[in-house]
Amino acid sequence: MTTTVTDPYPSRGTTEVSVPRQDPVVWGAPGTPGPISVTDLQAYERDGFLALDELITADEVAVYRQELERLVTDPEIRADERSIVEPKSKEIRSVFEVHRISEVFAGLVRDERVVGRARQILGSDVYVHQSRINVKPGFGASGFYWHSDFETWHAEDGLPNMRTVSVSIALTENYDTNGGLMIMPGSHRTFLGCAGATPKDNYKKSLQMQDAGTPSDEALTAMASQYGIRLFTGKAGSATWFDCNCMHGSGDNITPFPRSNVFIVFNSVENTAVEPFAAPVPRPTYIGARDFTPVR
Numbered sequence: 001m002t003t004t005v006t007d008p009y010p011s012r013g014t015t016e017v018s019v020p021r022q023d024p025v026v027w028g029a030p031g032t033p034g035p036i037s038v039t040d041l042q043a044y045e046r047d048g049f050l051a052l053d054e055l056i057t058a059d060e061v062a063v064y065r066q067e068l069e070r071l072v073t074d075p076e077i078r079a080d081e082r083s084i085v086e087p088k089s090k091e092i093r094s095v096f097e098v099h100r101i102s103e104v105f106a107g108l109v110r111d112e113r114v115v116g117r118a119r120q121i122l123g124s125d126v127y128v129h130q131s132r133i134n135v136k137p138g139f140g141a142s143g144f145y146w147h148s149d150f151e152t153w154h155a156e157d158g159l160p161n162m163r164t165v166s167v168s169i170a171l172t173e174n175y176d177t178n179g180g181l182m183i184m185p186g187s188h189r190t191f192l193g194c195a196g197a198t199p200k201d202n203y204k205k206s207l208q209m210q211d212a213g214t215p216s217d218e219a220l221t222a223m224a225s226q227y228g229i230r231l232f233t234g235k236a237g238s239a240t241w242f243d244c245n246c247m248h249g250s251g252d253n254i255t256p257f258p259r260s261n262v263f264i265v266f267n268s269v270e271n272t273a274v275e276p277f278a279a280p281v282p283r284p285t286y287i288g289a290r291d292f293t294p295v296r
């Protein structure tokens with residue numbers, strides 16, 4: 001007898017498809033102790049995000065800012081494949097795997113205020129699927145087009161289920177003008193499978209500018225009309241936790257003020273990566289980890 005396993009989250013086929021989310025948003029049992037209050041956890045489940053005014057203090061921000069400066073000015077880091085440069089200005093746009101490149105950012109990942117929240121949401125031990133700094137320097141850094149992270153992580157990295165959470169921590173003030181993160185509240189409840197096969201080495205292009213895995217204008221119009229769009233602002237040290245399937249993106253930064261954030265993506269150790277669901281080969285491990293050692 002043969003059994004056919006159908007992918008609950010199909011993507012990169014001939015047409016765009018919309019399917020209801022099959023997974024919980026909060027995986028921890030109700031009442032599991034942790035840094036997030038019951039009401040905040042309920043809001044996260046409903047909206048797909050949780051914004052905090054101060055996850056880390058101003059003094060701590062100064063340390064992480066300095067480390068970010070060190071990384072983006074180090075010629076060795078710039079030459080590393082983990083650094084992505086802006087196509088036009090050639091300034092550093094992202095540095096991946098900062099928790100491995102830098103002891104300072106490794107400490108941030110292990111910080112109980114950070115990893116404790118991830119464990120509480122995902123209801124298990126967690127490991128880092130991806131970490132990066134997104135520098136967004138002033139005077140023209142380009143934005144990130146609308147996407148669901150899970151769509152890519154499922155299709156290209158092989159994460160089976162929606163049991164993954166990101167935190168974006170502001171290391172510079174995020175104004176309403178310098179390319180802050182935008183999320184469609186409630187969009188995490190619908191999976192939008194994108195049309196179009198994944199080209200080989202898609203990540204090389206998509207990290208500078210997203211193409212495959214991009215929702216249609218029609219789908220984005222429908223979702224934005226239904227859910228609205230929320231922009232996240234906040235001083236350095238503020239943070240946004242968001243579910244892996246939120247429809248999100250950010251605009252260009254044409255102001256003189258950099259919008260530099262550190263992103264950490266935690267995945268449950270019970271949801272480790274398998275073969276990609278819709279790509280020829282997995283992306284490099286500095287983008288999608290294959291070392292599932294829990295954060296301790």
Ligand SMILES: O=C(O)CCC(=O)C(=O)O
Nearest residue numbers: 134144149180181249250
């Ligand atoms: O930096 C941003 O504003 C958004 C980044 C993002 O969505 C991502 O890195 O997946």
Ligand SMILES: [Fe+2]
Nearest residue numbers: 147148149248
């Ligand atoms: Fe994203």
